[in-house]
Amino acid sequence: MGASVNGGVETMEKVVIGVVSTLTLMLIAVSALGVLNTVVLSTRERRRDLGVLKSIGMTPRQVIAMVVTSMTVLGAVGGLLGVPLGVLAHRIVIPLTGHGTGVDLPASLLHVWHWPTLVPLTLAGALIAALGAYLPARGAARLPVAEVLRTE
Numbered sequence: 001m002g003a004s005v006n007g008g009v010e011t012m013e014k015v016v017i018g019v020v021s022t023l024t025l026m027l028i029a030v031s032a033l034g035v036l037n038t039v040v041l042s043t044r045e046r047r048r049d050l051g052v053l054k055s056i057g058m059t060p061r062q063v064i065a066m067v068v069t070s071m072t073v074l075g076a077v078g079g080l081l082g083v084p085l086g087v088l089a090h091r092i093v094i095p096l097t098g099h100g101t102g103v104d105l106p107a108s109l110l111h112v113w114h115w116p117t118l119v120p121l122t123l124a125g126a127l128i129a130a131l132g133a134y135l136p137a138r139g140a141a142r143l144p145v146a147e148v149l150r151t152e
Contacts, residue, residue, distance in 0.1 A: 012098075012101070012103055012105070013105075013106070013108075013109060016094070016097065016098075016105070016109060017109075020094075028128075031128060032128055032131075032132055035071065035075065035128055035129050035132035035133070036132045036135075036136070038071070038074075039067070039071050039132055039133045039136040039137070040136045042067075042070075042071075042136075043067060043136045043137065043139070043140040046140075047140070047143065047148050048148065048149070050063055050140050050143065050148070051143065051145050051148030051149045052149070053066075054143070054145045054148075055145045055149065060141035060142065061141070063137065063140055063141040064134070064137040064138055064140075064141045066137075067133055067136070067137035067140055067141075068130050068133045068134055068137050070133075071129045071130065071132065071133035071137075072126045072129050072130045072133070073126075074129055075125040075126040075127070075128055075129025075130065076122075076123075076125060076126040076129075077125075078125045078129070079121070079122040079123060079124060079125025079126055080122060080125075082125060083118055083121050083122045083125075087113050087118070090110075090112075090113070091110060094109055094110060095110070
């Protein structure tokens, strides 16, 4: 174990990567909670519609599939729009952060996105939406038809 001297640029890179990683995890948590909120509100607003569909023969599995599919489509659209906008924001914000601290950041901090990485990120929007929609969809599928139609 020998002592090593940290260079200024390497330390700054580590700080920037740490901050960006933390913000990414926070954004994932906020987006998952946003999806859950949207699905819960959507299923509560559509209680009557779901009750009518169940009364004419829709099975609980079909209700779950319908709700999860509708949210998955919204998540896919969000991923398709969000990933390019996120890459663009990264290209703008990171250099501004470096200039704000008085350090010219190396190009390696700007060229971190590669196409093989962006495809799973785009699909992650649909996956987060599908996972967030499952529990509220299951709850909507369990609603008793008579109770839903009577209270509306």
